[in-house]
Amino acid sequence: MKRSVLEQVQAARDAVLPTVLITHLADGAQALIVKGEVVAGDLMPDTALKTAADDCLRQDKSRTVDGYFLQIFNPPLRLIVIGAVHIAQALVPMATLAGYAVTVIDPRGAWASEARFPGVNVIQDWPEEVMIAQKPDRRTAIVALTHDPKLDDPALAVALKSDAFYIGALGSKKTAAARAERLQQSGSDPDAIAGIDGPIGLNIGAISPAEIAVSILAKMTLALRGPKGG
Template sequence: MQSTLLEQLQADRAAKRPVVLATFLKTGEQRLLYLVGKQGLKDLDPRIGEAARAALLEDKPRTVETEHGPLFLNVFNPPLRLILVGAVHIAQALVPMARLTGYEVAVIDPRSAFGNAERFPGVALSNDWPDEAMAALKPDLRTAVVTLTHDPKVDDPALQAALKSDAFYIGALGSKKTHAARIERLTAAGFGPDDFARINGPVGLSIGAKSPAEIAISILAQMTQALRQQKSAQEA
């Protein structure tokens, strides 16, 4: 591997950017493929970009056939991340569950009475407003975003940021009536049906959950479904 390529790959991993190292097996030519901004995809068959995206989503390397011979796609994914907006009881239950399944968790809540170390020991906390916090966290293909406050002043800016990102899962707590009002506000903000289809609202699988812990289970199950079944859904 060329030293410049290696240095860039190390920098990408340090910055936690999802990247695919593509190697043409016949020639040894290598390049880094990024799924944001189409970097590295110029002059390549669009199907290579699709294969690289699928490899990132599945977190599994693969070999694809091209007109230049077999191309090996090696995946370098950052850890899974969960961004929770709202330091409420459901968040307190969901944080340890998500950590057990491999997520790095960040909790955003401008209300320091809720978002504090006493309630969330050892968790990355932000008391910034969600638009500022989300800009700093930069959700990507490996990120799930869940809003839990019921407060449009807090939830809506986070949802707008999530919808502009590549987050693989977006969930919003609230009843069907609450979600309908949310859609009206997002429509006024310039979002449309394709955006709304990305929001799981009411959040979580419909399992009759009642307690904060049960709701947390339903959310994590739906996140897992979204993460692991993305490719099959795209192919349907």
């Protein structure tokens, strides 16, 4: 690898940007793709190779494609949970085991405590402000669980402007419709609002907090790993 390419790989990793290094195995020619754009190298990948690179990023897997080695440098997976509720207590350890760095946001100190979430990054502040600071990216899932519009809605408004791969919100179809109307009235894009997963999670008949947590993590996994539009 040329020094100039190596330096840009390191810079992209430091900036937590999705990166793919493509190497032509026959002659060593390389292309560095950062956030979908070729930024360095002496190789110009075609559309098919760029698509393969994007698939590698989504699947978290480096591989060889038609004589090219596609090496990924993915940012870590993150889960931002709005609401330190019972479902969150079940979801957080499951998501941690699945490889997510989890942040729980809730200004209510009685809920967002070390005792309820040991060893977890818990922030006792207004979700909207924390969400802005967190800068959700395409490796981030966001789950709103408070069922309180004062907490969920502002956080979702920020989430809808981000590249988060999954945005879900707790509540029935009636609750989701009312939330969509509020978000639209506050200026959120209707098409983006339609992308909120609500009622949240896969429809597996979940009842208990733990079962709902399973359904949420399953839907997150489908959004991350499944077919585009799946």
